[in-house]
Amino acid sequence: MIQVIKNLMDGYAAAMANGDPRLADWPLMKSPLPVITICCSYVYFVKYLGPQLMKNRQPVDIRYLMIFYNFIMVLISALLVYVFAIKAWFNGYSFKCQPVDYTPHGDALLIAQASYFYFIVKFLEFFDTIFFVLRKKFSHVSTLHVIHHGLMPFSVWWGLKFVPGQCFL
Template identity: 50%
Template sequence: MEALSRLVEGYHDLMDNKSDQRVKDWFLMSSPFPTLAICLTYVFTVKVLGPKLMENRKPMELKKVLIFYNLFQVLFSIWLFRESLKSGWFSTYSFRCQPVDYSRSPEAMRTVHGCWWYYFSKFTEFFDTIFFVMRKKFDHVSKLHVIHHGIMPMSVWFGVKFTPGGHSTFFGMLNTFVHIIMYSYYLLAALGPKVQKYLWWKKYLTALQMVQFVLVFLHAFQLLFIDCDYPRAFVWWIGMHAVLFYYLFSDFYKQAYLKKAKRNKASVKVEADSIKSETKDRMLPLLNGFGNGSALGDVRQRMAGAVASQ
Protein backbone atom coordinates (compact mmCIF):
# COMPACT_ATOMS: atom_id res chain seq x y z
CA MET A 1 0.00 0.00 0.00
CA GLU A 2 2.87 2.35 0.78
CA ALA A 3 4.44 1.65 -2.63
CA LEU A 4 1.10 2.24 -4.33
CA SER A 5 0.63 5.48 -2.40
CA ARG A 6 4.07 6.69 -3.48
CA LEU A 7 3.28 5.77 -7.09
CA VAL A 8 0.04 7.75 -7.04
CA GLU A 9 1.74 10.68 -5.34
CA GLY A 10 4.55 10.62 -7.90
CA TYR A 11 2.03 10.53 -10.75
CA HIS A 12 0.15 13.59 -9.43
CA ASP A 13 3.42 15.43 -8.87
CA LEU A 14 4.47 14.66 -12.45
CA MET A 15 1.15 15.75 -13.94
CA ASP A 16 0.60 18.81 -11.76
CA ASN A 17 4.06 20.23 -11.10
CA LYS A 18 6.51 18.95 -13.70
CA SER A 19 4.36 19.27 -16.81
CA ASP A 20 3.87 22.42 -18.88
CA GLN A 21 1.36 24.53 -16.97
CA ARG A 22 0.29 26.33 -20.14
CA VAL A 23 -1.59 23.28 -21.41
CA LYS A 24 -2.82 22.01 -18.04
CA ASP A 25 -6.48 22.84 -18.67
CA TRP A 26 -6.55 22.26 -22.42
CA PHE A 27 -8.83 19.65 -23.98
CA LEU A 28 -7.55 16.08 -23.28
CA MET A 29 -4.39 17.43 -21.62
CA SER A 30 -5.17 16.96 -17.93
CA SER A 31 -4.53 13.21 -17.96
CA PRO A 32 -3.13 10.59 -20.38
CA PHE A 33 -5.97 8.17 -19.71
CA PRO A 34 -8.62 9.68 -22.05
CA THR A 35 -6.12 9.54 -24.92
CA LEU A 36 -5.16 5.98 -23.98
CA ALA A 37 -8.86 4.99 -23.90
CA ILE A 38 -9.43 6.50 -27.36
CA CYS A 39 -6.41 4.64 -28.77
CA LEU A 40 -7.56 1.30 -27.32
CA THR A 41 -11.09 1.91 -28.63
CA TYR A 42 -9.63 2.56 -32.09
CA VAL A 43 -7.69 -0.73 -32.05
CA PHE A 44 -10.74 -2.70 -30.86
CA THR A 45 -12.95 -1.05 -33.49
CA VAL A 46 -10.73 -1.68 -36.52
CA LYS A 47 -9.56 -5.17 -35.52
CA VAL A 48 -12.65 -6.68 -33.88
CA LEU A 49 -15.88 -4.65 -33.94
CA GLY A 50 -15.61 -3.19 -37.44
CA PRO A 51 -14.83 -6.46 -39.30
CA LYS A 52 -17.61 -8.17 -37.33
CA LEU A 53 -20.18 -5.51 -38.31
CA MET A 54 -19.10 -5.63 -41.97
CA GLU A 55 -18.96 -9.43 -42.13
CA ASN A 56 -22.33 -9.89 -43.84
CA ARG A 57 -22.51 -6.48 -45.52
CA LYS A 58 -21.37 -5.29 -48.91
CA PRO A 59 -18.36 -2.96 -49.10
CA MET A 60 -19.43 0.67 -48.85
CA GLU A 61 -18.94 3.04 -51.76
CA LEU A 62 -17.06 5.99 -50.28
CA LYS A 63 -15.51 7.68 -53.32
CA LYS A 64 -16.79 11.20 -52.57
CA VAL A 65 -16.11 10.82 -48.85
CA LEU A 66 -12.51 9.74 -49.55
CA ILE A 67 -11.94 12.65 -51.93
CA PHE A 68 -13.10 15.23 -49.38
CA TYR A 69 -11.35 13.49 -46.48
CA ASN A 70 -7.99 13.31 -48.24
CA LEU A 71 -8.33 16.88 -49.47
CA PHE A 72 -8.97 17.96 -45.87
CA GLN A 73 -5.89 16.06 -44.70
CA VAL A 74 -3.72 17.66 -47.38
CA LEU A 75 -4.85 21.15 -46.39
CA PHE A 76 -4.58 20.37 -42.66
CA SER A 77 -1.04 19.04 -43.16
CA ILE A 78 -0.05 22.10 -45.18
CA TRP A 79 -1.29 24.34 -42.36
CA LEU A 80 0.55 22.32 -39.69
CA PHE A 81 3.75 22.36 -41.75
CA ARG A 82 3.42 26.13 -42.18
CA GLU A 83 2.97 26.54 -38.41
CA SER A 84 6.13 24.52 -37.74
CA LEU A 85 8.06 26.83 -40.08
CA LYS A 86 6.56 29.90 -38.40
CA SER A 87 7.68 28.47 -35.06
CA GLY A 88 11.27 28.70 -36.17
CA TRP A 89 12.36 25.75 -38.28
CA PHE A 90 14.66 26.82 -41.13
CA SER A 91 14.83 30.31 -39.60
CA THR A 92 15.53 30.86 -35.88
CA TYR A 93 15.56 27.24 -34.62
CA SER A 94 18.84 25.33 -34.35
CA PHE A 95 19.03 21.83 -35.83
CA ARG A 96 21.83 21.11 -33.37
CA CYS A 97 20.13 22.01 -30.09
CA GLN A 98 16.83 23.79 -29.58
CA PRO A 99 15.53 24.13 -25.98
CA VAL A 100 11.82 24.54 -25.30
CA ASP A 101 10.57 28.10 -24.81
CA TYR A 102 8.26 27.84 -21.76
CA SER A 103 7.35 31.53 -21.80
CA ARG A 104 3.94 32.94 -22.67
CA SER A 105 5.21 35.13 -25.48
CA PRO A 106 3.05 35.20 -28.66
CA GLU A 107 5.67 33.20 -30.56
CA ALA A 108 5.94 30.54 -27.84
CA MET A 109 2.17 30.22 -27.46
CA ARG A 110 1.74 29.90 -31.21
CA THR A 111 4.14 26.96 -31.11
CA VAL A 112 2.23 25.36 -28.22
CA HIS A 113 -1.06 25.70 -30.11
CA GLY A 114 0.56 24.18 -33.20
CA CYS A 115 1.78 21.23 -31.14
CA TRP A 116 -1.72 20.64 -29.75
CA TRP A 117 -3.28 20.71 -33.23
CA TYR A 118 -0.64 18.25 -34.43
CA TYR A 119 -1.67 15.99 -31.53
CA PHE A 120 -5.32 16.38 -32.57
CA SER A 121 -4.45 15.47 -36.18
CA LYS A 122 -3.40 11.99 -35.00
CA PHE A 123 -7.06 11.32 -34.13
CA THR A 124 -8.31 12.43 -37.55
CA GLU A 125 -5.92 9.91 -39.10
CA PHE A 126 -7.90 7.09 -37.46
CA PHE A 127 -10.33 7.46 -40.36
CA ASP A 128 -7.70 6.02 -42.71
CA THR A 129 -8.28 2.63 -41.08
CA ILE A 130 -11.99 3.08 -40.45
CA PHE A 131 -12.56 3.66 -44.17
CA PHE A 132 -10.55 0.52 -44.97
CA VAL A 133 -12.88 -1.48 -42.72
CA MET A 134 -16.03 0.10 -44.18
CA ARG A 135 -14.80 -0.79 -47.68
CA LYS A 136 -13.87 -4.32 -46.48
CA LYS A 137 -10.23 -3.87 -47.43
CA PHE A 138 -9.15 -5.86 -44.40
CA ASP A 139 -5.76 -6.71 -45.90
CA HIS A 140 -4.90 -2.99 -45.64
CA VAL A 141 -5.47 -3.08 -41.88
CA SER A 142 -1.98 -4.43 -41.32
CA LYS A 143 0.14 -4.68 -38.18
CA LEU A 144 2.14 -1.67 -39.33
CA HIS A 145 -0.95 0.40 -40.00
CA VAL A 146 -2.69 -0.28 -36.68
CA ILE A 147 0.42 0.04 -34.50
CA HIS A 148 1.47 3.27 -36.20
CA HIS A 149 -1.92 4.96 -35.89
CA GLY A 150 -2.69 3.45 -32.49
CA ILE A 151 0.54 4.63 -30.84
CA MET A 152 0.93 8.12 -32.28
CA PRO A 153 -1.75 10.03 -30.27
CA MET A 154 -0.37 8.67 -27.01
CA SER A 155 3.20 9.46 -28.04
CA VAL A 156 2.42 13.02 -29.09
CA TRP A 157 0.35 13.60 -25.93
CA PHE A 158 3.49 13.38 -23.78
CA GLY A 159 5.27 15.81 -26.08
CA VAL A 160 2.50 18.40 -25.78
CA LYS A 161 2.18 17.84 -22.04
CA PHE A 162 5.87 18.27 -21.22
CA THR A 163 7.83 19.69 -24.19
CA PRO A 164 5.53 21.60 -26.57
CA GLY A 165 8.17 23.22 -28.73
CA GLY A 166 11.89 23.19 -29.34
CA HIS A 167 13.88 20.14 -30.41
CA SER A 168 11.00 17.65 -30.39
CA THR A 169 8.96 19.56 -32.98
CA PHE A 170 11.47 18.54 -35.66
CA PHE A 171 9.59 15.25 -35.89
CA GLY A 172 6.25 17.02 -36.33
CA MET A 173 7.67 19.32 -39.00
CA LEU A 174 9.03 16.38 -41.03
CA ASN A 175 5.94 14.27 -40.47
CA THR A 176 3.50 16.91 -41.70
CA PHE A 177 5.62 17.43 -44.83
CA VAL A 178 5.50 13.68 -45.56
CA HIS A 179 1.75 13.70 -44.94
CA ILE A 180 1.24 16.44 -47.52
CA ILE A 181 2.71 14.07 -50.12
CA MET A 182 1.04 10.97 -48.69
CA TYR A 183 -2.50 12.36 -48.59
CA SER A 184 -2.01 13.92 -52.02
CA TYR A 185 -1.29 10.39 -53.25
CA TYR A 186 -4.44 9.08 -51.55
CA LEU A 187 -6.47 11.96 -52.98
CA LEU A 188 -5.33 11.15 -56.51
CA ALA A 189 -6.00 7.44 -55.94
CA ALA A 190 -9.56 8.25 -54.81
CA LEU A 191 -10.26 9.96 -58.15
CA GLY A 192 -10.49 6.61 -59.91
CA PRO A 193 -8.77 4.37 -62.49
CA LYS A 194 -8.05 7.20 -64.94
CA VAL A 195 -5.68 8.74 -62.40
CA GLN A 196 -4.55 5.61 -60.57
CA LYS A 197 -2.54 4.36 -63.57
CA TYR A 198 -0.15 7.27 -63.06
CA LEU A 199 0.45 6.45 -59.38
CA TRP A 200 3.49 4.25 -59.92
CA TRP A 201 5.45 5.96 -57.15
CA LYS A 202 3.77 4.42 -54.09
CA LYS A 203 6.87 2.48 -53.02
CA TYR A 204 8.88 5.70 -53.10
CA LEU A 205 6.40 7.19 -50.66
CA THR A 206 7.15 4.35 -48.25
CA ALA A 207 10.86 4.95 -48.80
CA LEU A 208 10.34 8.65 -47.99
CA GLN A 209 8.68 7.67 -44.71
CA MET A 210 11.67 5.48 -43.85
CA VAL A 211 14.08 8.35 -44.60
CA GLN A 212 11.96 10.51 -42.29
CA PHE A 213 12.51 8.14 -39.36
CA VAL A 214 16.26 7.94 -40.00
CA LEU A 215 16.48 11.74 -39.88
CA VAL A 216 14.40 11.86 -36.68
CA PHE A 217 16.63 9.18 -35.12
CA LEU A 218 19.82 11.10 -35.95
CA HIS A 219 18.36 14.44 -34.92
CA ALA A 220 17.19 13.12 -31.55
CA PHE A 221 20.18 11.01 -30.51
CA GLN A 222 22.76 13.68 -31.34
CA LEU A 223 21.73 15.29 -28.03
CA LEU A 224 23.26 12.35 -26.18
CA PHE A 225 26.71 13.58 -27.24
CA ILE A 226 26.37 17.34 -26.67
CA ASP A 227 25.25 19.67 -23.89
CA CYS A 228 21.71 20.88 -24.56
CA ASP A 229 19.01 22.20 -22.24
CA TYR A 230 16.51 19.59 -23.38
CA PRO A 231 15.12 16.64 -21.35
CA ARG A 232 17.13 13.47 -21.99
CA ALA A 233 14.03 11.35 -21.36
CA PHE A 234 12.42 12.81 -24.47
CA VAL A 235 15.57 12.24 -26.48
CA TRP A 236 15.10 8.52 -25.85
CA TRP A 237 11.31 8.75 -26.23
CA ILE A 238 11.51 10.27 -29.71
CA GLY A 239 14.58 8.33 -30.83
CA MET A 240 13.18 4.92 -29.91
CA HIS A 241 9.88 5.73 -31.63
CA ALA A 242 11.89 6.48 -34.77
CA VAL A 243 13.67 3.11 -34.46
CA LEU A 244 10.36 1.25 -33.96
CA PHE A 245 8.63 2.90 -36.91
CA TYR A 246 11.65 2.48 -39.18
CA TYR A 247 11.64 -1.26 -38.42
CA LEU A 248 7.89 -1.54 -39.10
CA PHE A 249 8.03 0.45 -42.34
CA SER A 250 11.14 -1.35 -43.61
CA ASP A 251 9.49 -4.71 -42.92
CA PHE A 252 6.42 -3.55 -44.82
CA TYR A 253 8.62 -2.35 -47.72
CA LYS A 254 10.35 -5.73 -47.94
CA GLN A 255 7.06 -7.65 -47.86
CA ALA A 256 5.14 -5.36 -50.22
CA TYR A 257 7.79 -4.60 -52.83
CA LEU A 258 11.01 -6.62 -52.64
CA LYS A 259 9.57 -10.06 -51.89
CA LYS A 260 6.58 -9.41 -54.16
CA ALA A 261 8.94 -8.59 -57.03
CA LYS A 262 10.87 -11.82 -56.40
CA ARG A 263 7.62 -13.82 -56.34
CA ASN A 264 6.47 -12.25 -59.61
CA LYS A 265 9.85 -12.96 -61.23
CA ALA A 266 9.74 -16.58 -60.05
CA SER A 267 6.17 -16.93 -61.33
CA VAL A 268 7.14 -15.63 -64.77
CA LYS A 269 10.10 -18.05 -64.90
CA VAL A 270 7.89 -21.01 -63.94
CA GLU A 271 5.35 -20.05 -66.60
CA ALA A 272 8.07 -19.67 -69.25
CA ASP A 273 9.57 -23.06 -68.31
CA SER A 274 6.11 -24.63 -68.50
CA ILE A 275 5.49 -23.25 -72.00
CA LYS A 276 8.93 -24.36 -73.11
CA SER A 277 8.37 -27.86 -71.73
CA GLU A 278 4.93 -28.15 -73.34
CA THR A 279 6.29 -27.06 -76.72
CA LYS A 280 9.11 -29.56 -76.44
CA ASP A 281 6.66 -32.38 -75.60
CA ARG A 282 4.61 -31.58 -78.69
CA MET A 283 7.61 -31.44 -81.01
CA LEU A 284 9.36 -34.51 -79.61
CA PRO A 285 7.38 -37.21 -81.53
CA LEU A 286 7.87 -35.39 -84.81
CA LEU A 287 11.57 -34.88 -84.16
CA ASN A 288 11.94 -38.53 -83.19
CA GLY A 289 10.10 -39.60 -86.34
CA PHE A 290 12.52 -37.78 -88.61
CA GLY A 291 15.42 -38.87 -86.48
CA ASN A 292 14.75 -42.61 -86.76
CA GLY A 293 13.58 -42.43 -90.38
CA SER A 294 10.02 -43.58 -89.79
CA ALA A 295 8.40 -40.31 -90.69
CA LEU A 296 10.62 -39.93 -93.76
CA GLY A 297 9.86 -43.55 -94.76
CA ASP A 298 6.14 -42.90 -94.53
CA VAL A 299 6.49 -39.99 -96.90
CA ARG A 300 8.51 -42.04 -99.41
CA GLN A 301 6.00 -44.91 -99.29
CA ARG A 302 3.11 -42.52 -99.97
CA MET A 303 4.97 -40.99 -102.93
CA ALA A 304 5.77 -44.46 -104.35
CA GLY A 305 2.17 -45.52 -104.02
CA ALA A 306 1.01 -42.43 -105.82
CA VAL A 307 3.44 -43.08 -108.74
CA ALA A 308 2.39 -46.77 -109.01
CA SER A 309 -1.29 -45.89 -109.19
CA GLN A 310 -0.58 -43.61 -112.08
Protein backbone atom coordinates in the same frame (compact mmCIF):
# COMPACT_ATOMS: atom_id res chain seq x y z
CA MET B 1 2.31 -3.34 -1.49
CA ILE B 2 0.16 -0.40 -0.40
CA GLN B 3 3.31 1.72 -0.06
CA VAL B 4 4.34 0.81 -3.63
CA ILE B 5 0.95 1.89 -4.96
CA LYS B 6 1.10 5.10 -2.93
CA ASN B 7 4.60 5.83 -4.29
CA LEU B 8 3.38 5.23 -7.85
CA MET B 9 0.40 7.54 -7.34
CA ASP B 10 2.61 10.24 -5.81
CA GLY B 11 5.08 9.92 -8.68
CA TYR B 12 2.27 10.20 -11.22
CA ALA B 13 0.87 13.30 -9.49
CA ALA B 14 4.34 14.88 -9.37
CA ALA B 15 4.92 14.15 -13.05
CA MET B 16 1.56 15.63 -14.08
CA ALA B 17 2.27 18.73 -11.98
CA ASN B 18 5.42 19.30 -14.04
CA GLY B 19 3.49 19.61 -17.30
CA ASP B 20 3.40 22.81 -19.32
CA PRO B 21 1.03 25.14 -17.44
CA ARG B 22 -0.17 26.75 -20.70
CA LEU B 23 -1.77 23.46 -21.72
CA ALA B 24 -3.27 22.59 -18.33
CA ASP B 25 -6.87 23.39 -19.32
CA TRP B 26 -6.72 22.27 -22.96
CA PRO B 27 -8.94 19.28 -23.84
CA LEU B 28 -7.27 15.87 -23.37
CA MET B 29 -4.20 17.37 -21.68
CA LYS B 30 -4.91 16.86 -17.96
CA SER B 31 -4.26 13.12 -17.97
CA PRO B 32 -3.13 10.47 -20.47
CA LEU B 33 -6.13 8.27 -19.56
CA PRO B 34 -8.62 9.77 -22.07
CA VAL B 35 -6.02 9.44 -24.82
CA ILE B 36 -5.32 5.82 -23.84
CA THR B 37 -9.06 5.12 -23.85
CA ILE B 38 -9.57 6.66 -27.30
CA CYS B 39 -6.55 4.80 -28.73
CA CYS B 40 -7.68 1.46 -27.26
CA SER B 41 -11.20 2.05 -28.59
CA TYR B 42 -9.74 2.68 -32.05
CA VAL B 43 -7.77 -0.59 -31.92
CA TYR B 44 -10.83 -2.51 -30.70
CA PHE B 45 -13.01 -1.07 -33.46
CA VAL B 46 -10.66 -1.61 -36.40
CA LYS B 47 -9.45 -5.07 -35.34
CA TYR B 48 -12.61 -6.61 -33.85
CA LEU B 49 -15.89 -4.68 -33.77
CA GLY B 50 -15.68 -3.09 -37.25
CA PRO B 51 -14.90 -6.33 -39.09
CA GLN B 52 -17.70 -8.08 -37.15
CA LEU B 53 -20.19 -5.34 -38.07
CA MET B 54 -19.13 -5.49 -41.73
CA LYS B 55 -19.05 -9.29 -41.98
CA ASN B 56 -22.52 -9.68 -43.55
CA ARG B 57 -22.68 -6.28 -45.25
CA GLN B 58 -21.61 -4.89 -48.58
CA PRO B 59 -18.56 -2.60 -48.64
CA VAL B 60 -19.53 1.04 -48.20
CA ASP B 61 -18.88 3.30 -51.19
CA ILE B 62 -17.15 6.28 -49.60
CA ARG B 63 -15.03 7.33 -52.57
CA TYR B 64 -16.05 11.01 -52.43
CA LEU B 65 -15.76 11.15 -48.65
CA MET B 66 -12.22 9.77 -48.94
CA ILE B 67 -11.29 12.34 -51.60
CA PHE B 68 -12.60 15.13 -49.36
CA TYR B 69 -10.84 13.65 -46.30
CA ASN B 70 -7.52 13.33 -48.13
CA PHE B 71 -7.82 16.88 -49.49
CA ILE B 72 -8.44 18.24 -45.97
CA MET B 73 -5.52 16.21 -44.57
CA VAL B 74 -3.19 17.64 -47.24
CA LEU B 75 -4.34 21.17 -46.36
CA ILE B 76 -3.83 20.53 -42.64
CA SER B 77 -0.36 19.08 -43.24
CA ALA B 78 0.61 22.04 -45.42
CA LEU B 79 -0.64 24.47 -42.77
CA LEU B 80 1.38 22.72 -40.06
CA VAL B 81 4.54 22.69 -42.16
CA TYR B 82 4.03 26.38 -42.96
CA VAL B 83 3.54 27.37 -39.31
CA PHE B 84 6.50 25.34 -38.08
CA ALA B 85 8.71 26.58 -40.94
CA ILE B 86 7.88 30.28 -40.52
CA LYS B 87 7.62 30.42 -36.74
CA ALA B 88 10.21 27.83 -35.72
CA TRP B 89 12.59 26.21 -38.19
CA PHE B 90 13.41 29.40 -40.16
CA ASN B 91 12.94 31.69 -37.19
CA GLY B 92 15.94 30.76 -35.05
CA TYR B 93 14.89 27.34 -33.74
CA SER B 94 17.66 24.78 -33.73
CA PHE B 95 17.25 21.67 -35.87
CA LYS B 96 19.15 19.68 -33.22
CA CYS B 97 18.12 20.81 -29.77
CA GLN B 98 15.83 23.63 -28.75
CA PRO B 99 15.22 24.72 -25.17
CA VAL B 100 11.51 24.83 -24.39
CA ASP B 101 10.09 28.35 -24.25
CA TYR B 102 7.17 28.39 -21.79
CA THR B 103 6.27 32.01 -22.59
CA PRO B 104 2.47 32.34 -22.49
CA HIS B 105 2.31 34.54 -25.61
CA GLY B 106 3.91 35.20 -28.99
CA ASP B 107 5.69 32.61 -31.10
CA ALA B 108 6.21 30.24 -28.17
CA LEU B 109 2.46 29.99 -27.59
CA LEU B 110 1.80 29.67 -31.33
CA ILE B 111 4.25 26.74 -31.52
CA ALA B 112 2.52 25.11 -28.54
CA GLN B 113 -0.87 25.61 -30.23
CA ALA B 114 0.43 24.20 -33.53
CA SER B 115 1.86 21.21 -31.64
CA TYR B 116 -1.53 20.69 -30.00
CA PHE B 117 -3.22 20.88 -33.43
CA TYR B 118 -0.75 18.23 -34.65
CA PHE B 119 -1.77 16.08 -31.66
CA ILE B 120 -5.49 16.41 -32.55
CA VAL B 121 -4.72 15.53 -36.18
CA LYS B 122 -3.33 12.18 -34.97
CA PHE B 123 -6.91 11.31 -33.93
CA LEU B 124 -8.28 12.40 -37.31
CA GLU B 125 -5.85 9.98 -38.93
CA PHE B 126 -7.79 7.12 -37.35
CA PHE B 127 -10.23 7.58 -40.22
CA ASP B 128 -7.65 6.10 -42.63
CA THR B 129 -8.16 2.73 -40.99
CA ILE B 130 -11.88 3.18 -40.38
CA PHE B 131 -12.30 3.75 -44.12
CA PHE B 132 -10.45 0.46 -44.79
CA VAL B 133 -12.85 -1.34 -42.47
CA LEU B 134 -15.95 0.25 -44.02
CA ARG B 135 -14.69 -0.67 -47.50
CA LYS B 136 -13.89 -4.22 -46.29
CA LYS B 137 -10.22 -3.82 -47.23
CA PHE B 138 -9.17 -5.82 -44.19
CA SER B 139 -5.81 -6.76 -45.73
CA HIS B 140 -4.85 -3.07 -45.44
CA VAL B 141 -5.48 -3.13 -41.68
CA SER B 142 -2.11 -4.62 -40.82
CA THR B 143 -0.87 -4.95 -37.28
CA LEU B 144 1.91 -2.45 -38.01
CA HIS B 145 -0.61 0.07 -39.38
CA VAL B 146 -2.86 -0.26 -36.33
CA ILE B 147 0.04 -0.09 -33.87
CA HIS B 148 1.39 3.02 -35.60
CA HIS B 149 -1.92 4.89 -35.64
CA GLY B 150 -2.92 3.59 -32.21
CA LEU B 151 0.29 4.76 -30.51
CA MET B 152 0.89 8.09 -32.27
CA PRO B 153 -1.61 10.20 -30.27
CA PHE B 154 -0.35 8.68 -27.03
CA SER B 155 3.32 9.28 -27.87
CA VAL B 156 2.65 12.84 -29.06
CA TRP B 157 0.68 13.54 -25.86
CA TRP B 158 3.81 13.07 -23.71
CA GLY B 159 5.89 15.48 -25.76
CA LEU B 160 3.08 18.01 -25.85
CA LYS B 161 2.39 17.75 -22.12
CA PHE B 162 5.97 18.41 -21.04
CA VAL B 163 7.90 19.99 -23.94
CA PRO B 164 5.42 21.39 -26.52
CA GLY B 165 8.05 23.38 -28.41
CA GLN B 166 9.91 20.14 -29.09
CA CYS B 167 7.13 18.30 -30.97
CA PHE B 168 9.06 17.89 -34.21
CA LEU B 169 7.20 16.89 -37.34
